[in-house]
Amino acid sequence: MNFHYPNGRRYVPAAKSTKTIKAEKKWSYSNRGMTLEEDINETNEFYLEHGIASIHKKPTPVQIVQVDYPKRSAAVIKEAYFKQASTTDYNGVYKGKYIDFEAKETQNTTSFPLKNFHEHQVKHVEKVLAQKGICFVILRFSATEEVYFLEAHYLLSYWKRMKDGGRKSITKAEIESHGHHIPLGFQPRIDYIKIIDYLYNLN
Amino acid sequence: MNFHYPNGRRYVPAAKSTKTIKAEKKWSYSNRGMTLEEDINETNEFYLEHGIASIHKKPTPVQIVQVDYPKRSAAVIKEAYFKQASTTDYNGVYKGKYIDFEAKETQNTTSFPLKNFHEHQVKHVEKVLAQKGICFVILRFSATEEVYFLEAHYLLSYWKRMKDGGRKSITKAEIESHGHHIPLGFQPRIDYIKIIDYLYNLN
Incomplete structure (x- = not known):
């Protein structure tokens, strides 16, 4: 049995370690083996290191039920459950402004299913917009590796269309x-x- | 054995359930049994419900090692560890501005020990200030139930004093x-x- 002690990084099984991914990247600009989340985390690290913005992924919300405190070693969570997030996954600050977004990918090629979002997140988006935060979604079509930035008010209008009985997705068009x-x-x-700069003209 | 299914709320042992705490509150304005975290979560819920601000506590960061997927029921995390947070606990948006803070309490009566903060959090505070976010700490002296709002640049200067060999706490004075x-x-x-309004004159 392997023990995986916390080191501040997401646990990646040995078969596909972070090192392997980094090595691959030297060979190709393509997205092979990188999830959207990994790409965005790398992007945020780049922004942070270069003093461009401070934006982080929120930890996965977990309901902790049982914790063991073994002698001479770290507390071990023995029973816990995943909870539904009540907000979007990413937020932070750029030039004083509050930035808030969710990132999702689909295997579909002609539309983006709205089931990727939860009612809670949509409510959160509404609250952020009401507080004049900069809020958007990053959508990726995995098959073609195309990534789009969509302002949150569009998401809200497509969500409303669905609630009113319309289609359950946003068409690619x-x-x-x-x-x-986003190239x-x-x-x-x-x-x-770059898109935020273009859209909101921050200085 | 009791099962505690996730319901979007922190697990509170039966001996001191949320209901008990709420009942107590009817009898007294004092802080009996309420932690600083509970007080701030209630405050943030109030702000959210009344459309005043959208500010949330980040989930506790957990390193997940082993997850079981039993048939017909929710995934169970069987082994996980607490990770040190790389940011402060609370952030969100108020009138378009990025708000970021940490809340800590001490049993001390004459000073606030800086060991309540981690190097990581101090680095985060620096990055937030560099991005012109509104950043501060909420400090509570438990014995007297006094709560103070201290702008983050003061925390940084006391932290620097400690690093330079000075005292390891901020005096109450x-x-x-x-x-x-904060009454x-x-x-x-x-x-x-209210303090943010007073200090930053947001409109």
Whole structure:
């Protein structure tokens, strides 16, 4: 049995360690083996290290039920459950402004299913917009590796369309027309701050 | 054996359930049985419900090692460890501005020990200030139930004093002179937004 002590990094099984992924990256700009979450975490690290923005992924919410305190070693959580997040996954600060977003990917090629979002998150988005925060979603079509930035008020209108009995997804054409394509880069991988600069003209 | 299914609320042992705490509150404005964290969570809920601000506590960061997927029931985390937070605990948006803070309490009566903060959190505070976020700490002296709002740049200067070989705490006199006393209220319990309004003149 292997023990995995906390080291401040997400546990990655040995078969596909962080090192392997980094090595792959030297060979190709393509997204092989990188999830959207990994790409965005790398992007946020880049922003943080270069003093561009301070934006973080929130920890996965967990309901802790039982904790053991073995002698001479760290507390071990022995029983816990995943909880539904009540907010979006990412938030932080850029030039004094509050930044808040969710990132989701789909295998679909012609539309983005709204089931990727939860009612709670949509309510959160509404609250953030009411407080004049900068709020958006980053959507990825995995098959083509296309990434889009879509302002949150569009998400709310498509969500409303669904609630009113309309389609349960956003068509790709709608995303292309209202969203902003983010070209994949090397460093940072997904330069969404550029879109924020363009849209909100921050100084 | 009791099962505690996730319901979006922190697990509270039966001996001191949320209901008991709420019942107590009807009898007294005092802070009996309420931790600083509970007070701040209630305050944030009040702000959220009344459309005043959208500020949340981040989930406790946990390193998940082993998860079981029993048939017909929710995934169970069987082995996990607490990780040190790389940011402060609370953040959100108020009038478009990024709000970021940490809340800590001490049993001491004459000073606030700096060991309540971690190097990581201090680094985070520096990054937030560099991005012009509104950043502060809420400090409570448990014995007297006094709560203070201290702007983050003061924390940084006391931290530097410690690093330079000086005292390992902030004296109560320093907190009284540079901080802002937050009187305990009923709803909200700890009205820190009032101090933000006073200090930053947001409109």
